[in-house]
Amino acid sequence: MMSKKASNCAICDNSNRASICAVCVNYRLNEYNSLLKSLKNHRDLLYSKLNELIAAKGKADDQLNWRVRQSEKLTNLKEKLRRSKEQLAQGKVKIERVSHELKVKYGVLKSARGTLEKNRVEKLEKFYPNLICTQSLGHMAITSERLHKQSVVIKQICKLFPQRRVHLDEERRDGSSGQYDLICNARLPRGLDPHSVPSEELAASLGYMVQLLNLVVHNLAAPALHNSGFA
Incomplete structure (x- = not known):
């Protein structure tokens, strides 16, 4: 409690009595008011x-709770990873087992198929x-007849487009000489050189060759493309 200060009031100066005069009462009220303000500021x-x-503790609690949740999530993820690894290992073992079984079955089927084929051939050779x-x-007989007919047809085609090889001893007006292949008396160019014969004769001989090729390919079922030059 506050101690009373000395006062000029003889009545209120007695410490065993409360202040009763207006001056002392106001003085005491001002002191109490100052004390209340000081206590209020301190409060x-x-x-x-x-x-x-409280705010710091709340943040610390939030961080702690976040760490706990993250730890739980991490634990759950680790558990899921462990289960996934176990399932993967089990799946690999199962796949290897099934693969081995399939290989064995395929081997048995292949052996059985070979045996059946061998038995079929033996039975055909034995009973038929x-x-x-x-x-x-x-x-x-059919093959021989086909070859004979093809030979006859080719001979007839060759009669339609007679071919022969000639050797020109003397040089012609166009400057050509030496050995040439003729088709229907038209010279074919030498190798891949189209300028070895005149253009008119080249056109005629190549036209004959195209017609001959079309007939031969149709009757022999042979490929039309080749790489043997013009002759």
Whole structure:
């Protein structure tokens, strides 16, 4: 408690009595008012510090809770990773086992197929030798007849487009001499040189060759493209 200060009032100066005069009462009220203001400021300061401590503790709690949640998430992720690795390992083992079983089955099937093919050939050779021989002879006869007909057709085509090789001893007016291939009496160029014969004769001989090639390809079922030059 505050001690009373000395006062000129003889009545209120007694410490065992309360102030009763207006001057002393106002004086005491001013003192109490100053004390209340000081206490209020001190209380506000303490409240401010308390709020700061509460805010700091809240942040610390939030960080702690965040770390706890992250730790739980990390633990869950590690557990998922462990289970995934286990499932992957089990899947690899299962795939290897199934692959091995399939290889064994394929081997058995291949062996069985080879055995069946061998048995089929043996049975055909044993029970149908005459049929096989007859079919082979028929195939040979058909092939021989086809070749004979092709030969006859080619001879007839060659009669339509007669070909021969000549040797020119004397030089002609166009400056050509030496050995040439003729088709229907028209000279073919030497090798791949189109200037070895006159243009009129070149056009005629190549036209004959194209017609001959079309007929031969159609009857022999042979490819039309070749790389043997003009002759």
